[in-house]
Amino acid sequence: MSPAADLGRVLCIITGASRGFGRAVARDLARLVQPGSALVLVARSGPDLRALQAELTESEAGRAGLKVEVVVADVGKVEGLEDILRTSKEAFYEDMDHILLINNAASLGDVSKYVRDFSDMSEVDSYLSLNVSSAMCLTARMLQAFPQHPGLRRSVVNVTSLCALQPFRSWALYCTGKAAREMMFKVLAEEEPxxxxxxxxxxxxxxxMQVEARSKTADQTIKKKxxxxxxxxxxxTCEASSAKLMKVLLDDKFTSGDHVDVYDN
Ligand SMILES: NC(=O)c1ccc[n+]([C@@H]2O[C@H](COP(=O)([O-])OP(=O)(O)OC[C@H]3O[C@@H](n4cnc5c(N)ncnc54)[C@H](OP(=O)(O)O)[C@@H]3O)[C@@H](O)[C@H]2O)c1
Structure with a gap:
């Protein structure tokens, strides 16, 4: 079967859309959805989100009827999740046929330390809260707000990393968070066929995030790499990697729950 030309009439929620990979994904999605779709852009930096909102609203897709909403929120806070849900429900119309949640927002954590240095439980809890709990709870809230019904396609993307699969010295928080998130999404795939x-x-x-990795990593081998x-x-570039993600979504051939890497064929 040939890949679809677009993703349908979609409600897309993208966390971490203010810069980096999330912003590139938002730009690509704007081009790949049908008129009548809506993008909900989430991050803490209001000015960056509003600049992207203006750009997309003035783009060809915006002129053709794409709605672009902004939620200035910390995804690590319950109020942030509530704001995202409120805006998403307002942006949803009955004739939309696809809900697409991109769990992209993340932090690297303190890579200047080794596991032996993390004796402060609140520091570890705070990292896992932002990078694991928030993605799980946002996804759960979206599934509750938009239950399965005939004709509605529901997709959830977890932006993961090689660090979910391989240990990187002095990156314990990041590797742990990505591994936990990935398993959570595998369980979800099993539960919701x-x-x-x-x-x-x-x-x-x-x-x-790469600048932070290059400058702050404690382990010298990883830092040099x-x-x-x-x-x-x-x-x-974020654009090249986002283009691959779009291809995977349009082809729609992946097994639900799978880890797909940008370098995979
Ligand atoms: N860069 C890499 O080499 C690489 C490699 C593999 C995987 N990844 C993954 O790709 C994704 C994007 O990474 P990136 O490199 O684009 O990172 P980035 O440049 O650091 O951007 C992170 C994005 O997340 C948002 N964000 C961070 N904390 C947030 C919070 N508490 N609430 C709401 N938004 C928050 C940031 O916006 P605000 O600061 O405005 O809130 C920003 O838009 C992440 O999941 C990352 O783990 C990156």
Whole structure:
């Protein structure tokens, strides 16, 4: 079967849309949805979100009827999740045929420390709350707000990492968070057969998170690896990686719950 030309009339919720990979994904989705669709852009930086909202509203898709809503919120806070749900419900119309949630927002955590340094439970809890609990609770709230019904396609993307599969020294918080998230989404895929669940690993991206990785990583081998990738131009652009994600979503051939990497064929 040939891939679909678009994703339908979609309500797309994208966390971490203010910059980096999330912003590139928002731009691509705007081009791949039918008129009458809506994008809900979420992050803490209001000015960056509003600049993207203006750009997309003025784009061809915006002129053709794409609605772009902004939610300035911390996804690690319950009020943030409530704001996202309120705006998403307001943006949803009965004739939409697809709900697409992109769980992209994340933090790297303190990579200047090793496991032996994390004796403060509140620091670990706070990291896991933002990077694991919030993605689980936002996804649960979306599933409750938009229950399965005939003619409605529901998709959830977890933006994951190689770190979900492989240990990186001094990246205990990040690796733990990504591994936990990925397993949670695998369980979800088992529980909800109607749902399309994808863990997409975008590859090493030229973003703020990479700058943090290059500058703060305690383990010198890992630090040099990332500095070397940057120096040798081996980082991917967000646009290139987002294009691969769009292809995977349009092809719709992945097994629900699977980890798909940008470098996979
Ligand atoms: N960069 C890489 O090499 C790489 C590799 C593999 C996987 N990934 C994954 O790809 C995703 C995007 O990474 P990136 O490199 O684009 O990161 P980034 O440049 O650091 O951007 C992170 C995004 O998440 C948002 N965010 C962070 N904390 C938030 C919070 N508490 N509430 C709401 N939004 C929050 C940020 O917006 P505000 O600051 O405005 O809130 C920003 O839009 C992440 O899941 C990351 O783990 C990245």
């Amino acid at each position: 109607d749902l399309r669940v994808l863990s997409y690993s975008p590859g090493p991206l030229d973003t703020d 990332f500095s070397g990738m940057f120096a040798q131009g081996q980082l991917l």
